[in-house]
Amino acid sequence: MKVSNKVAFLTGGTGGLGAEAARALIREGAKVIITDVNEEAGTALARQIGATFYKHDVTDLNQWQELVARAISEHGRIDILVQFAGIEGDITKDVFHTEPSMWNKVIAINLTGTFYGCRTVVPHMMERGTGSVINISSIVSFMTTAGPAAYGASKAGVQHLTTSVAVAASKGGNRVRVNSVHPGVIKTRMTDNIIAQMAQNLGVDEAAAEAQLMSGCPFQKRGMPVDVANLVLFLASDDSEYVTGSAFQVDGGWHLKDTGA
């Protein structure tokens, strides 16, 4: 077992990627707390997989403080923090048509929420001298997106925040590790929605829209949540104990740009 008896706190834990990672961590011996704004789905999933569920809006710092204190009092500590909570925003609008309210919402959930998680949990890990934080960014932080600019900016922010926290967390030789994971296009509700929107804009069916979206990816197909869960498991486990401040792409090679030569 890769994460025996470790305590993991996962935000956005009822989503496509979060639920799969929660299952993988439990299978490998961790005690898992999943948190999400979606209480109904969270309660049902927790019952099904043997996790604990807390209702949690990651944009609320007070909730972070209460829930982290509750996790430590109920489970003794937090060894692993995985921050999946995120939204895609309005993907039909380019940068010039993005409403400021939508910009603020995407930044609040994807970036400020991740900052609050680091701010609340990392000091606890530093006191213990050990821990692993896994921030879920996106492959868009290595690419350009003229479309959902708020999403791209939020995820690039998560990548940089991760490096800042990694350096601060290692003060005094602490082995508190902080890394970011950058999925490409993985089959979940989020990318089903993106493909449905693309199909509508292009006037084609969803299979054609998906084929067009994935044509720039060497593997040509969407990844599956388990592909991300396997990477999260590696970063959560002691197998990655000398790894910090790094950005891991899990994208079927999508970030590679072939010169065509």
Ligand SMILES: NC(=O)c1ccc[n+]([C@@H]2O[C@H](COP(=O)([O-])OP(=O)(O)OC[C@H]3O[C@@H](n4cnc5c(N)ncnc54)[C@H](O)[C@@H]3O)[C@@H](O)[C@H]2O)c1
């Ligand atoms: N699926 C992909 O291809 C892909 C690619 C790159 C990055 N990501 C990132 O991975 C993460 C998970 O994506 P997913 O595909 O599982 O999406 P998802 O929509 O299935 O899951 C996101 C979860 O976040 C929760 N959430 C939304 N707002 C919240 C808030 N304010 N507080 C707490 N929870 C909140 C949702 O309820 C949902 O359960 C996101 O951050 C996403 O940006 C996904």
